[in-house]
Amino acid sequence: MDGDGERIEATLALRRSGRGAVGRDRIRLLEELSRLGSIAAAAEAVGLSYKGAWEALNAVNNLLPRPVFAAQSGGRHGGGASLTAEGEALIRAFRLLEDRLERVADLLSAGSPGLDPPLLLSRIGLRTTAGNAIRGRIEALRPDGVNQAVTLRLNQTVTLTALVTADSAADLALTPGQEVTALIAASVVVLAPGPARPASSAANALPGRVARRDDGPVGSAVTIDLGEGKTLSALVTRAAAEELALAPGDPVWALVQAAHVVIAID
Structure with missing residues (x-):
């Protein structure tokens, strides 16, 4: 006691x-x-x-x-x-x-x-309040003087790029081969249906299939199966989900700006 x-x-x-x-x-x-x-x-x-x-x-x-x-x-x-x-x-x-x-x-x-x-x-x-916390391994670091582009391997076919400041990368001592967690707010994930990769300025276009769609009066939560047990959640308006006709099993692309990916270490 x-x-x-x-x-x-x-x-x-x-x-x-x-x-x-x-x-x-x-x-x-x-x-x-x-x-x-x-x-x-x-x-x-x-x-x-x-x-x-x-x-x-x-x-x-x-x-x-x-x-x-x-x-x-x-x-x-x-x-x-x-x-x-x-x-x-x-x-x-x-x-x-x-x-x-x-x-x-x-x-x-x-x-x-x-x-x-x-x-x-x-x-x-x-x-954390981030809707997505996905484990990955750093595959590459590409510095440009001010920032670092960090490429994470999520599974055998899907990679994710994060853009962090050079100071942040140094503070976290990020190195190739290191396992980290990518935090992504579900509200910043943009969805594009169909099998073909959409034209977009987003650094990340992650291919997957709709695993679930839960509709509320105004918004919809969509879970995307990225394969090998990895999923990504997106929050979109109910109107957008209906317009895109998102349904379980449909192919879909998750578009995420590199600057919207936060890197966390243990």
């Missing part, structure tokens, strides 16, 4: 080879998906909307080297889903480490000498 009689709770953020964090809520969602065999049922079990569950699962896939689940077609009330071997291994590793971390929390709650738990706990739990 701490000085106020409250127990300190440990929160685990699981990483693998420097990849982004996966927390308890997403692990529980994976567990329910494994148990129930349905994304809709798993979402209901953990108190998420169907859309929220998809976004959480896609976020896990984006931050890990291989997909953690496989879904079968059938829509909101049909089809099914199951965990891959990687998903099952992720759950086992997380729960094992969580058990060890709980023992550390017990020591902190007891007031171990030389530690300041409130200060320690206040510095964890970084979150």
Whole structure:
């Protein structure tokens, strides 16, 4: 117990080879998906909307080297889903480490000498409002004196270019081969339907297929499957989504200006 009689709770953020964090809520969602065999049922079990569950699962896939689940077609009330071997291994590793971390929390709650738990706990739990956090490996750095163009390899066929200042690149010590996270606001992603690459001044034209489209009264959230478990979310007006006739399975291009891509390191 701490000085106020409250127990300190440990929160685990699981990483693998420097990849982004996966927390308890997403692990529980994976567990329910494994148990129930349905994304809709798993979402209901953990108190998420169907859309929220998809976004959480896609976020896990984006931050890990291989997909953690496989879904079968059938829509909101049909089809099914199951965990891959990687998903099952992720759950086992997380729960094992969580058990060890709980023992550390017990020591902190007891007031171990030389530690300041409130200060320690206040510095964890970084979150971001960016709609997309996609893991990639730096493939090339191209300086022009003032800026650096950073090319990230997202999967075998898709790359993403970010434009950062030379000072920022130096501060982050960016180097080829380094794994980083690209943060992209969903509101800056422009969509162009069709199989042919559209003419555009955007540095990035990412090919994919519409995985989901969720319509609201004014706006639409569109999830684009980039392949190999990577997805990208876009927020467009409902009118634009209807005019473009965006539907699951349709080929689409995601256009993103290089200056709109933010690079984050671990």
